[in-house]
Amino acid sequence: MAKDTWIGDVLAGNYNGEEVELMGWIHRSRGSNKIRFVVLRDSTGYIQCVVKRDAVGDEAFEAMKTALIESSVIICGTVQSTEREHGYEIQASSCEIVGGVNPERPFPITESAMAEADGGETEFLLDNRHLYLRTGRMTTMLKMRSSVFGAIHSYFRDLDFIEYQAPNFVAGAVEGGSTLFEVPYFGRKAYLTQSWQLYGEAAMPALERLYTMAPSFRAEKSRTRRHLTEFWHAEMEMAWASNADIMEHGEGVVRHIARTLLDEREKELVDVGRDLDLVARYADNPYPRMRYDEAVETLQGMGVDVEWGQDLDYSKEKVLTADFDVPHFLTHYPRIAKPFYHRPDPEDPKYVLCHDLLAPEGYGEIIGGGERTWSEKEILERIDEDGTPRDAYEFYIDIRRYGGVPHGGFGLGVDRVVTWLTGANHIRETIPFPRDSRRVTP
RNA sequence: GCCGACAUAGCUUAGUUGGUGGAGCGGUGGACUGUUAAUCCACAGGUCGCAGGUUCAAGUCCUGCUGUCGGCGCCA
The missing domain is CATH 2.40.50.140 (Nucleic acid-binding proteins)
Structure with a gap:
């Protein structure tokens, strides 16, 4: 057979x-x-x-x-x-x-269903996702998605990073507590993980260079074309590394993904109407670094209402990235705008040593990362300053109590990268069974 | 949490100042020896999202509900 x-x-x-x-x-x-x-x-x-x-x-x-x-x-x-x-x-x-196929139940994905959707996502196609998967548009996307996953693995493995797995049931938050999914856990409460990071840091003194690709879960009621409640998160952690060292790898992996897509999926990129020169530009050019202060000044110069100390939301990212022709790193955000695990800049503790990578064409943030607060004294200070209870982070603090070293890492939104590089209109087009605040089926 | 749209056949939709809901695709039957979303003929298929209200009369107007979509905040 x-x-x-x-x-x-x-x-x-x-x-x-x-x-x-x-x-x-x-x-x-x-x-x-x-x-x-x-x-x-x-x-x-x-x-x-x-x-x-x-x-x-x-x-x-x-x-x-x-x-x-x-x-x-x-x-x-x-x-x-x-x-x-x-x-x-x-x-x-x-x-x-x-x-065979029963004539009383013919295949529901007809030309008319496809024509109107035009790669988009009608309710009908989302309801029939299990059948929509076998259409040309979706299989093309799934093949490109596979190449992106492969590229991320090959990038890290070729550099001797160790793939390392963290639990998906966790007891605490990485991001804000409001976006946690609570699940019953034998009479107690557990949560679905929002990030591998804290567990990645735990293994940092053991493996020194490590990465993962795994789902992360965030209970955000976001209704945008860049959010999912369950998304694929590529994360890395590296010992003996500065913010700049981490950015090198962020740039490295994204450019490697773009190059791999061109090498392996040229036909598919053309099939979905993507401009190959654009993808080649993302593969071949360095990604500039820009400090937060500079971004704020640029925005203010453009007449955008933004104050120093504000985190830059999507509306501002969009204005800022409109003129970018390659992804840009934004670094050195104000300490007050970022969570405790970001390390304050020793040269000016008003800022933290962090970075976001913003994709052009209005696609926005695809990477968030930076150097971690790595000494016991500093991490306790930062946790208290955040108003976060220490208890939940005892294991995280412990990492700093036994031979803390400068280290850092980043998280990359894999589905977002697929969306951007394929030129898709919506993040849902890039994942087989998208999950958002209003949909868990099929 | 907030703002805005939409809901008519399996799908995509038309439906005028309120007056017996049409079409294309898909399905069934038939014709056709080279088609490209084949074409042609015929047939079947509808509680117009749900519940109220106004009216002689509601797919159409009003109210509520439900569902979906789009966007914001937050983030990857």
């Missing part, structure tokens, strides 16, 4: 003139009483199969004639090059329906 011929290879010309056995699903089917044109789909592409009554026999022909879209079929035939649309087509010698 094992399948050994893929449509993509046939289209590449590897089987010209040969007899092949293709297994796949009917994408479209049309024809007359004597001849049918069946466009067959598998995970690698689409090819037209010409099924003639004379060639396959009455029984097989009738079965093929009544088979609806998305029926699974096996078609044997000869590969023939053609001037027509696909370059190659199959002259069928036999065909067989493997799994």
